[in-house]
Amino acid sequence: xxxxxxxxxxxxxxxxxxxxxxxxxxxxxxxxxxxxxxxxxxxxxxxxxxxxxxxxxxxxxxxxxxxxxxxxxxxxxxxxxxxxxxxxxxxxxxxxxxxxxxxxxxxxxxxxxxxxxxxxxxxxxxxxxxxxxxxxxxxxxxxxxxxxxxxxxxxxxxxxxxxxxxxxxxxxxxxxxxxxxxxxxxxxxxxxxxxxxxxxxxxxxxxxxxxxxxxxxxxxxxxxxxxxxxxxxxxxxxxxxxxxxxxxxxxxxxxxxxxxxxxxxxxxxxxxxxxxxxxxxxxxxxxxxxxxxxxxxxxxxxxxxxxxxxxxxxxxxxxxxxxxxxxxxxxxxxxxxxxxxxxxxxxxxxxxxxxxxxxxxxxxxxxxxxxxxxxxxxxxxxxxxxxxxxxxxxxxxxxxxxxxxxxxxxxxxxxxxxxxxxxxxxxxxxxxxxxxxxxxxxxxxxxxxxxxxxxxxxxxxxxxxxxxxxxxxxxxxxxxxxxxxxxxxxxxxxxxxxxxxxxxxxxxxxxxxxxxxxxxxxxxxxxxxxxxxxxxxxxxxxxxxxxxxxxxxxxxxxxxxxxxxxxxxxxxxxxxxxxxxxxxxxxxxxxxxxxxxxxxxxxxxxxxxxxxxxxxxxxxxxxxxxxxx
Numbered sequence: 001x002x003x004x005x006x007x008x009x010x011x012x013x014x015x016x017x018x019x020x021x022x023x024x025x026x027x028x029x030x031x032x033x034x035x036x037x038x039x040x041x042x043x044x045x046x047x048x049x050x051x052x053x054x055x056x057x058x059x060x061x062x063x064x065x066x067x068x069x070x071x072x073x074x075x076x077x078x079x080x081x082x083x084x085x086x087x088x089x090x091x092x093x094x095x096x097x098x099x100x101x102x103x104x105x106x107x108x109x110x111x112x113x114x115x116x117x118x119x120x121x122x123x124x125x126x127x128x129x130x131x132x133x134x135x136x137x138x139x140x141x142x143x144x145x146x147x148x149x150x151x152x153x154x155x156x157x158x159x160x161x162x163x164x165x166x167x168x169x170x171x172x173x174x175x176x177x178x179x180x181x182x183x184x185x186x187x188x189x190x191x192x193x194x195x196x197x198x199x200x201x202x203x204x205x206x207x208x209x210x211x212x213x214x215x216x217x218x219x220x221x222x223x224x225x226x227x228x229x230x231x232x233x234x235x236x237x238x239x240x241x242x243x244x245x246x247x248x249x250x251x252x253x254x255x256x257x258x259x260x261x262x263x264x265x266x267x268x269x270x271x272x273x274x275x276x277x278x279x280x281x282x283x284x285x286x287x288x289x290x291x292x293x294x295x296x297x298x299x300x301x302x303x304x305x306x307x308x309x310x311x312x313x314x315x316x317x318x319x320x321x322x323x324x325x326x327x328x329x330x331x332x333x334x335x336x337x338x339x340x341x342x343x344x345x346x347x348x349x350x351x352x353x354x355x356x357x358x359x360x361x362x363x364x365x366x367x368x369x370x371x372x373x374x375x376x377x378x379x380x381x382x383x384x385x386x387x388x389x390x391x392x393x394x395x396x397x398x399x400x401x402x403x404x405x406x407x408x409x410x411x412x413x414x415x416x417x418x419x420x421x422x423x424x425x426x427x428x429x430x431x432x433x434x435x436x437x438x439x440x441x442x443x444x445x446x447x448x449x450x451x452x453x454x455x456x457x458x459x460x461x462x463x464x465x466x467x468x469x470x471x472x473x474x475x476x477x478x479x480x481x482x483x484x485x486x487x488x489x490x491x492x493x494x495x496x497x498x499x500x501x502x503x504x505x506x507x508x509x510x511x512x513x514x515x516x517x518x519x520x521x522x523x524x525x526x527x528x529x530x531x532x533x534x535x536x537x538x539x540x541x542x543x544x545x546x547x548x549x550x551x552x553x554x555x556x557x558x559x560x561x562x563x564x565x566x567x568x569x570x571x572x573x574x575x576x577x578x579x580x581x582x583x584x585x586x587x588x589x590x591x592x593x594x595x596x597x598x599x600x601x602x603x604x605x606x607x608x609x610x611x612x613x614x615x616x617x618x619x620x621x622x623x624x625x626x627x628x629x
Contacts, residue, residue: 033169033205036159038121040151040176040219041199047084047120048146050158054114054165062111066104066160067344070142070213072294074349074406074415077138079157080104082122091115104160104345121158122146125288140290140303145279150220150239151176152279153184154294154301156213161344170206175199176219183224183237184217185275185299210342214296218277223247229258233273240280244306245313250278253314257322260371264363268329268448275299276321280306283568293320297332297456300324305571312575318373323364331356333451340459349407350462351400354485358422359443362430365423369627376627380502380609381509383427387493388607389518390420395490399425424493425485429477431496431626436474439625446473500623501615507608511539513576516604522570524563528552530570532586541602545595552587 035053042049052064066079080103088096088106090113099107108114124143137143138157145152159172171189176182178193178200186204193200206212223238225247236254238247254276281287281303293302302324304316331339336350350356365386369379393414399422405411430443449472454460460468466486470478484491494504514520521535521542531552536542553561561569576582578601586593612619 033171034162034165035171035173037173037175038153038158040146040174040180042175043146044120046126046146047122048151048158049118049120052117052160054117054162057111057114059111059164061107061109062114063101063105063107063163064117064160065106065163065345067156067213068104069344069347069407070138070154070156071339071342072296073139073142074353075139075412076407077142078103079138080160082124082127082144082157084120084122086119087117088114089116089118123152124157125152126286128287128289139292139294140279140281140288141292141294141301143288143290145288147220149241150222150279151218152277152301153217153219155216156344159212161209161212166209168208170209170212172204172206172212173201174204174217174219175201180219181222181224181237182217182219183222183235183275183277184215185235185273185296186211186215186217213344214298216275216277216296216299216301218279225251227251227255229255230262232258232262232271234258235273235275236278237275238278238280240306241282242306245280245308245310247278249310250313250317253317254321257318257373258325260373261322261325261367264367264370264444265326265329266448268333268451271298271328273298274325276302278302278304278317280304282306283565283571285564289567293324295324295327295332297328305568307568307572309572309575311577318368319364322367323361326360326363326367327356329363329447329451330359333456334447334454335456335459336462336465337459338462347407349404351404352462352465353403353406353418354399354422354425355465357418358424359426359429359447361419361423362426363444366427366430366627370629379627383424384504384509384607384609385518386420386423387504390417390424392518393417393421395421396488398488399485421491424491428480428484428491428493428496429473431499431622432476432480433473434622434626434629435499436476439622439629441473442626442629444629497609498612499619500626501612501619502609502623503612504607505610506605507610508603509606509608511541511602511604512574513539513541513599513602514570514573517606520570522553522566524566526563529554529563530561530566538604539602540604541600544600545597546593547586547595548588550588551593554585554587554592556584557582 032055037051039049066083068078069076086098086106088098088108090096096108096110096114101107123146124138125145127137142154144154144157176199178198182202184204186206189203189205191200191202218237220239223246225236227234234254236247236251238245238250240246283305288303291304293300300321302320304313308316336352338348338350365382368374369376397414402411402414406415426443433441433443433446466481483489497503514522516535516539521533521539522530523533524530529552531550532547534549536547536549555561556569556573559569576599578599580599582597582599584595
């Protein structure tokens with residue numbers, strides 16, 4: 001449920017119609033589905049018309065809302081900001097008085113006369129040009145897109161709810177060009193083609209509002225591949241504006257990854273179908289800029305740069321999508337009451353982001369070495385990257401207090417640490433469980449036991465989880481969680497690595513071409529442009545090429561570098577591999593410097609996680625159980 005942020009650059013139901021002949025005794029609080037529609041064939045000024053037909057109310061006043069916060073984002077999105085021309089219409093076709101209570105809420109009096117609500121929805125991808133990404137606009141994988149060839153329908157951005165009717169059934173009609181490919185995990189009830197054949201209206205069913213928010217859709221000129229991984233039908237939908245990547249080109253990567261995930265999870269219950277929606281951003285001014293993914297129970301929405309080469313996008317899909325799929329364990333199968341009874345307008349948050357996001361991220365990292373997708377040294381490098389990255393955040397902050405107050409200062413700025421220190425917390429618990437069970441149990445077995453005890457329909461009590469985990473595992477686990485998760489004592493990772501015969505030591509480590517030790521080697525200035533900073537000399541590749549601090553990067557492989565396109569161009573540099581022919585033009589105090597070479601592997605000094613030379617047999621066995629358990 002996470003918003004997994006990709007740090008790649010800078011870091012059988014009968015539906016009853018409710019028309020104007022509704023029976024006055026019908027109160028939808030206890031009966032008929034709420035009928036909703038989105039008309040993608042009638043876009044006006046880049047806005048989609050929406051109609052909400054709730055049935056006959058018996059109360060005098062009702063409040064309709066779009067979500068302020070959606071599950072998995074841990075930030076304010078305010079989807080009501082993107083609604084225009086909100087109207088409440090009575091049975092005679094007249095407008096009723098509407099009071100806009102706040103950004104996301106509208107109160108309607110004379111609700112007994114309410115026939116329907118109509119409004120237009122702006123998409124959020126275009127708004128990201130304001131620079132508000134991560135501040136004033138929804139994270140791209142939770143956002144919406146309205147353009148002639150593609151529609152990203154995160155339905156929480158289009159369809160809202162009435163306070164008293166969140167548990168009502170929903171019927172959703174989506175009208176769009178008949179030529180469009182459409183994919184959705186929602187139950188498809190029926191389809192109807194218009195008389196002229198130009199549009200098709202597809203009807204969907206949702207048991208309650210949660211299922212509206214939990215089942216995104218994608219419409220348009222898509223590329224779709226379906227394939228089986230064990231007993232799961234995978235539906236991969238890809239929108240690549242310039243046809244750089246396709247579902248077919250990514251199919252093998254996703255298949256291999258999810259096959260390994262299924263093998264790693266073993267007998268944990270899964271889902272019969274899993275949808276992956278991949279939107280590839282062109283990198284233009286009005287393109288989405290929040291790269292990463294948002295998970296749902298049986299699907300995930302992913303946004304990545306279209307400019308990524310094949311190797312880079314494959315690596316990103318493994319890291320990002322595997323994380324989202326592992327959310328079927330937590331919080332989808334193991335979650336607290338805050339998650340189960342989520343309030344989209346005024347949410348409370350669980351204390352256990354270390355588990356929801358941290359353990360999930362840990363699984364997404366560990367399964368790759370467990371299943372032989374990466375070498376042990378690559379796993380160790382990822383662990384060290386997380387240790388180094390976690391140090392940029394407050395290491396002496398209670399994780400449970402931070403989680404519970406994640407929308408507030410100073411905690412909201414610490415959120416990204418759930419993917420760094422949160423994963424490391426999962427690692428430490430895993431090692432302690434391997435130690436306490438002679439290698440037989442780890443954190444995956446703990447999550448299986450919790451899943452069997454609770455499951456997706458039974459939440460745990462937030463304040464009792466650590467006590468339960470302690471009882472299910474070992475005193476050392478309880479002591480660790482109370483000291484380093486509930487408490488604010490920083491973790492000495494060497495204590496845990498020593499148990500498995502590893503140590504952190506100074507060494508030469510491989511360096512990326514634009515980021516080393518988790519930080520970029522470039523900066524930007526409106527009057528200067530993009531330039532190298534002092535750390536460029538710590539990268540052996542650039543040092544050998546004669547690059548210097550304050551050198552302004554004018555072009556890369558013929559593409560001019562500006563502050564506006566830096567993410568796109570430097571994203572390609574991030575993806576460079578040894579053996580690539582490159583040409584970089586620099587400006588050094590007015591003198592043009594041309595670097596034309598073939599890339600070699602760069603190195604930098606740093607801390608590395610390595611096997612201890614004097615590790616004993618017991619440590620070797622425990623490490624083997626940990627990595628290949």
